[in-house]
Amino acid sequence: MSMYTKAGQFDGPLLIFETMCYADLVSWNTILSGFRTSEGALNFAHRMNFNGVVFYLVTYTTILAFCADHEDFLFGLQLHYHIFKSGLDGDIFVGNALISMYSRLRRLIEARSVFDEMANEDLISWNAILSGYSQEGNHGLVAIFVFIEMVAEGMGLGHVSFTSAVSTCGHEMNLELGKQIHGLAIKSGYGSHVSVCNVLISTYSKCEVTEDAKLVFQCMNDRNVVSWTTMISIDEEDASLYLMR
Numbered sequence: 395m396s397m398y399t400k401a402g403q404f405d406g407p408l409l410i411f412e413t414m415c416y417a418d419l420v421s422w423n424t425i426l427s428g429f430r431t432s433e434g435a436l437n438f439a440h441r442m443n444f445n446g447v448v449f450y451l452v453t454y455t456t457i458l459a460f461c462a463d464h465e466d467f468l469f470g471l472q473l474h475y476h477i478f479k480s481g482l483d484g485d486i487f488v489g490n491a492l493i494s495m496y497s498r499l500r501r502l503i504e505a506r507s508v509f510d511e512m513a514n515e516d517l518i519s520w521n522a523i524l525s526g527y528s529q530e531g532n533h534g535l536v537a538i539f540v541f542i543e544m545v546a547e548g549m550g551l552g553h554v555s556f557t558s559a560v561s562t563c564g565h566e567m568n569l570e571l572g573k574q575i576h577g578l579a580i581k582s583g584y585g586s587h588v589s590v591c592n593v594l595i596s597t598y599s600k601c602e603v604t605e606d607a608k609l610v611f612q613c614m615n616d617r618n619v620v621s622w623t624t625m626i627s628i629d630e631e632d633a634s635l636y637l638m639r
Contacts, residue, residue, distance in 0.1 A: 423452050436462040436469060449476065451485055458491040462498050466616050470495050483511075490518045502533060520544050521554045528558040528565075537562040538571065545578070553587045560590065564597035586613060587630025594622045599628040 411417060411425050422442050429435035439457045442449070449457075454477055461470040474492060477483050489512045496505035509515065509523045523546070527537035541559040544551065556579045563572035576585070576594055584590050591614045596606035611617070611625045 396506070398587040410509065415538065419450065419453070423456065426453065427456050429460070431467060432460045432462055436466065449480070451482060451487060454482065455487050455491040464499060466499065467499050468487050473545070479538045484513060485518060486512065486514060486519070490516070490522055491524040493519060493526070497522055497529070499524075500530055502526050502530060513577045517549055517552060517555070519548055520547075521552070524558045525556060528562040531565060534562045536568040538566070538568070541575070549619075551578075551582055551584075553584050553589050556582075556584050556587075556590045557593045560593045560597050564593070565599045567601055569603065570599075572601065586615050588614065588618055588621065589615050592624060595621070595624050595628070599624070604628055 408425060408428070411421060412526075413615070414421065426435060426438055429438060435457065439453075439460075442453070444472045447453075454473060457473060458470065461473070462465070474483075477488055477492070482488050489508055493505045496502070496508065503524050505523055509519060512519060520540070522599065524537060524540045527533040527540055537558065541555065541562075544555060549555070558574065559575050560572055560579075563569070577596075579585050579587075579590055591610050594610045597605045598604065606623070607628060611621065612615065614621060
């Protein structure tokens with residue numbers, strides 16, 4: 395079932411599962427991870443609970459990843475409560491999943507609470523809370539402080555860290571800090587990463603330094619649709635030149 399599920403062929407594993415005389419936790423988790431919609435996954439999670447399946451780490455992290463809509467917030471809170479009762483709240487993978495869920499739902503107080511209570515944070519933990527603050531327009535300054543703290547802690551910054559930080563600089567119109575983070579991205583080997591460059595182009599555009607945005611675009615090794623459309627939108631006069639490249 396796992397092989398077919400990973401290959402995106404879900405009907406076959408589901409049929410096998412429905413005909414099994416006995417399904418262990420691995421079987422339930424395999425089917426749970428195969429859903430492509432939040433509604434299907436959460437309904438299946440309710441079914442697992444109804445059948446007395448004991449949730450464990452993989453179960454919780456998988457379900458939390460599907461709690462992406464505001465309607466799912468109460469269900470996510472219930473999961474958090476059961477995680478706490480099960481004594482699994484100290485697990486770093488569960489903690490990261492909780493931070494990501496709360497951040498997606500813009501519940502940043504809850505996300506920060508989980509983060510602060512973690513005994514050990516990894517890069518995923520930091521990126522999850524940083525991403526949450528950077529996506530919420532009213533918390534740009536907090537996002538910047540989180541990034542500075544990551545640097546001070548000696549975290550091995552990745553492209554997610556840089557895209558979130560640069561994006562915040564764009565929202566805050568903080569050109570000076572944006573340039574400093576750009577320099578740090580170059581030193582860290584992410585200066586030509588497509589996602590980082592796309593956000594840099596957007597940030598420089600918002601700060602009205604289009605020449606710097608063009609320079610980032612020209613130095614990119616790989617470009618995607620976002621790269622081209624962003625560049626065209628800020629340089630409409632030369633749009634035809636970009637389309638001909």
